[in-house]
Amino acid sequence: MNIIFYEDRNFQGRSYECMSDCSDMSSYLSRCNSCRVENGCFMVYDRPNYMGNQYFLRRGEYSDYMSFGMSDSIRSCRLIPQHRGSYRIRIYERENFQGPNHELMDDCDNIMDRYSLSDCQSCNVIDGHWLMYEQPHYRGRMVYLRPGEYRSMRDIGYSGMRLSSARRIMDSC
Numbered sequence: 001m002n003i004i005f006y007e008d009r010n011f012q013g014r015s016y017e018c019m020s021d022c023s024d025m026s027s028y029l030s031r032c033n034s035c036r037v038e039n040g041c042f043m044v045y046d047r048p049n050y051m052g053n054q055y056f057l058r059r060g061e062y063s064d065y066m067s068f069g070m071s072d073s074i075r076s077c078r079l080i081p082q083h084r085g086s087y088r089i090r091i092y093e094r095e096n097f098q099g100p101n102h103e104l105m106d107d108c109d110n111i112m113d114r115y116s117l118s119d120c121q122s123c124n125v126i127d128g129h130w131l132m133y134e135q136p137h138y139r140g141r142m143v144y145l146r147p148g149e150y151r152s153m154r155d156i157g158y159s160g161m162r163l164s165s166a167r168r169i170m171d172s173c
Helices: 111-115
Strands: 002-008 012-018 034-039 041-047 051-057 060-062 076-080 088-094 098-104 122-127 130-135 139-145 148-150 165-168
Touching: 034 041, 051 139
Parallel strands: none
Antiparallel strands: 002 012, 002 034, 034 060, 041 051, 041 076, 088 098, 088 122, 122 148, 130 139, 130 165
């Protein structure tokens, strides 16, 4: 699994090859405006330490960070390991695993309609890797969730963002 980052658009300028997580690209490149995912799946972020807006990238060429919706250059990236087996996530209406909750084992294109939740403010990813989206039908800003407990979406930089749909990351990329 590897991804190559380039300082300039269209795969120009200095480059840096990455095969795992990188919390701060500035130690390798002054900026990052394009990338090529040779294999694997990655999340890229427009701020260091896996913060800010994030985008899911699979195998392919991304000649300009704006081509997939980023407003600023790539600052950090996280490798998404392949997962074989079941997928389970328990979502809660309120922070700290409070309020009505539901367990998902499949993609859900509209959490609010399907489960009559007014919000999703915490969750526990039991199995698999997931993308949650701000809007129904997997649109808008996204957040990558790997196995673990998320007591508050604010803790991972998503205060005020309503999470409305969820999708399993099943790509073998």
